[in-house]
Amino acid sequence: MSATSVIPAALERPYKYLWLEWDQEFAVLTARICVKPIQCYSLAAMAELQQVFNDISANPGLVKHFVMASGAPGVFNFGGDLSLFVLLVRARDLDSLKLYARRCVDLVWWLENAAQVGVHTTALVQGDALGGGLESALLHHNVIFERNTQAGYPEVLFNLFPGMGAWHLTIRKGGFGIANDMILSGQIYTADQLQRAGLVDLVVDVGQGESALRKIVRSAHPRLRGTLTALQARRIAAPITYESLQSVVELWAVSALRLKDRDLRLMERLARAQVRKVGGAAEGAVEEIKRIELDTAWGFERTGLSEWSTLT
Template sequence: MASYLNSEPTARDDLRYMVMASATPQFFNLGGDLELFVRLISDRDRDALYEYGRTGIDVVYDNWTHLGIPTLTTISLVQGVALGGGFEGALSCNVFIAEECAQMAFPEMLFNMFPGMGAYSLLTRRIEPFRAERMMRTGRQYRARELWEMGVVDVLASDGEGVHAVNDFIRRHGHSRNAQEAIQQVRQRVNPITRQELVDVLEIWVDAAMRLTARDLRVMERIAAAQELLDAPKDETSASSRDHYAEAETPASVLRVAAGG
């Protein structure tokens, strides 16, 4: 894919759709590398933390601007859990498709931070700023249907039908591709997200991260451990670990239990 995208523009004219999905059942993306965050913040390595964030916003910007290819439409397909940076990644695509089972949240408030890789910019291009801020400030988990009703998710698919929904969207989109691509260009002209906007927010995020306390970092470490537990097969986790989170009904609530110690 990289060599294809780096080829001459004329060689990319046939690229119409790019779909971002997960090969891991029940999970889309659990977010950033919190263990790395803790280490970089503890070491006061602001530059490395900034570079990590810069890599993240580069992906967001490329998805949002469809890799600089006017005829390309980027699509995210969420069939499970998307948290933090994973949620931002899904939002960054031109079209957001999610199955009913999908669960999404910004849990950064649990460790006294905010999602800084484009969440505010991306959400406010879809919904009102006060709703976007509420999502970020509360860290509440949202079901796909609720996000679809809010206008965050573009296409809601039945469980297990996500791939079919993507194919159906591509088929319908292709019938009026000229108009669809023109509307996409108009949207990004009238309500753009610039790379500089993302960089400016990243600077605020890095500054906020460098102000985190030892207590905040301990909470982050516990949440990182909970992320690993969520991602690990059940037979690879200890009974005591599972018992600790037994009353947590959703991935977001697992992280809340972890944050509480």
């Protein structure tokens, strides 16, 4: 792959939450998402990503490889916009929760069908990926994790579940047992554990993600037509339907609306932890999830931790 080239006019737009890079030699489009202060799938960021996908679909043959990466150091993506969920749940706004979920499914569906539009996809995960962040990574044909990355589905800790394809994708890549363990425990896993579970294709040392990506693109490019056809066949062998994704997100939206104050406070706690990390604190949402697991297992009194003591 060559150095970053000028973005083709058909793909260039004034994005606010995406940073696009273009490699002319292999027709690689890299989208780095950067949502401040919390790296998550905000409505605005999702709208921009959908626009990128629409532009790729509208220009067949222009983009041959799509790479999803992060523009935020140490974080790939923390998934859903938790403060938005709190707002919508408190407003009892089922319609908007469903709308948010449907937009996620539209993105999921495009990535799921990327081979069909002639695009080979890779997730370059160079930082923590939680909930929807992990779901979005697993959607890609290749999933590269740098070794210090941690990931999982913590939603069950606040009485929710990952609804935007987690069951489908985790079962497909890791099997039923792995999906059960991951989704029902809320546990966070290391990159190596996820590779052993079959969810991550390649784990590389910190800082080696970009060169691993180049190797994958160089190796796939000469046999791209065959690879894409094989990947389409893989979808036929292990299909995920739009209807089943929709059914799950409907259930997700209804269950989100049933969240109680305690659940919402935990969501707020995670969101604040991440904001603190962005502000320079050593620990963020992943460490906070581990504390919540401890709190839940032992009770606040026994650990000496409380919601507020963990903030200081």
